[in-house]
Amino acid sequence: MYDRAKIYVEGGRGGDGCVSFRREAHVPRGGPDGGDGGRGGDVVLVCDPSKRDLASLHRARHFRAGRGGHGRGKQQHGARGGDETVLVPPGTQVDGLELRRYDLVEPGQRAVIATGGLGGHGNKRFAGSTRQAPRFAERGLEGESGWIGLRLKLLADAGLVGQPNAGKSSLLRRMTRAAPKVAAYPFTTVEPVLGTLEFDDRQLVLADIPGLIEGAAQGAGLGTEFLAHVERCGLLIHLVEIAGDDPIGAHEAVREELRSYGAGLELRPELLVLSKRDLVPGERADELVAEWRDRLGGTALDVLAVSSVDGTGIEQLRRAILAGVPEGEAVSAAPAAEPEFEAEHIVYRPEGDQGFDVERVEDGTFEVRGRGIELLAARHDLENPEALAYLEQRLGEIGVLAALRSAGFVPGDEVRIGELAFELLPDQPSARMLRRPR
Ligand SMILES: Nc1nc2c(ncn2[C@@H]2O[C@H](COP(=O)(O)OP(=O)(O)OP(=O)(O)O)[C@@H](O)[C@H]2O)c(=O)[nH]1
Ligand SMILES: [Mg+2]
DSSP: OOOEEEEEEEOOOOOOOOOOBOOBTTBSSOOBOOOOOOOOOOEEEEEOTTOOSSTHHHHOOEEEOOOOOOOBTTTBOOOOOOOEEEEEOTTEEEEOGGGEEEEEOSTTEEEEEEOOOOOOOOGGGGOOSSOSSOOOOOOOOOOOEEEEEEEEOOOOSEEEEESTTSSHHHHHHHHSSOOOOOOSSTTOOOSOEEEEEEOSSOEEEEEEOOOOOTTGGGTOTTTTGGGGGGTTOSEEEEEEETTOSOHHHHHHHHHHHHHHHOSSGGGSOEEEEEEOGGGSOHHHHHHHHHHHHHHHTTSSSEEEEOOTTTOTTHHHHHHHHHHHSOTTOOGGGSOSSOOOEEOOEEESSOOOSSOOEEEEEETTEEEEEOHHHHHHHHTSOTTSHHHHHHHHHHHHHHTHHHHHHHTTOOTTOEEEETTEEEEOOTTOTTOEEEEOOO
16 A cells, blocks of 8 residues: 655746837837746645555656746737646655645645746836846746655544454455455455445445554564554544453553554544453443443443454444544545635744845855845846846945945955855946856
């Protein structure tokens, strides 16, 4: 089962703005009319219930959205780049770029995980009373890009947990159409299996989780890897063999693993199921149920004894599960085709575009840092003297020049912004590019 994947996503680059001047039969030198570049496309995750796991993301791992079109003359703007869509199954959690997190749970839910770059403005936008014929335009910006991690956590209303051989898979087979393998040796089930419990007006999804043994949290047996799938189950169905060697110890060991997993799994409502009821006489089974109720006090929702072989207690268990999963919270209650909407995301480190820092890195060399400033610089072709003059003007307006001066800058010193480095000679059109962007 592919429940993890790592993919590379890249928003499309924005199209470049255009340098162009109007040409008309009777107008010798027309005004600027270069159009803007189009925005690059986004990489978008879409929650698709027909996907079962993340296997397809192991075959194709690179996703790039389309480039924005370049602007053209006559004020024609470039087209927006095409989006790239990645389909993921419900239950996918994403560790995205810039520490953004997404949870795709409901069919149709979308998350933009890599936004396309902005298109550059055409020269028309830079025309003003002091600059009537700008011979420069902005370049389009790169889209966001990077590797992101995806993890599938199955969505089930209730999870079957217990030690190996407790009878979990047999119970799932008995209660649903799912057909997990059943055998008389531990760890028959090596990956979670889902089944659907059908009621008159409701369906509930049941997950068979591979057996847990003592030390699972430290990696013993199959480890607690699969407990991640239980994280979203509203109800735990804990199976203990009624005629096992040490039923109390078995119950405690699994409870301990749930606790050490660390996501609060031990706090989930639990139904205690004494399995393989047919292995003890009927009256003995009833006595044991009473004993377990006493022992657990109010900590379990209920205690039941069932047999997957002859079906005793199965109907009571169905009703207990139905009562244990609150109405409206069922996983399968989500309508199959919801209108598309944005997945919520949490930003752990919001990145402001405002503000900048100036630092003197060595004699005669200064570095200006700040996302807004870096974007501004990246948008201009600084080998074009007019574009460089425009950038200098903006640096003056924003207050960067003043900050540079108070840090000891003198005209002619080297200034670094992002990947650019240039000699800055304010108010003189002779500034020189030292290094081009990599
Ligand atoms: N007599 C009897 N045997 C059962 C019952 N349920 C399961 N078994 C037997 O117990 C053994 C283990 O059953 P499984 O359903 O594979 O147990 P499991 O909990 O899924 O085991 P793992 O997948 O290894 O963790 C098999 O030999 C089953 O036939 C039952 O209700 N009565
Ligand atoms: Mg099993």
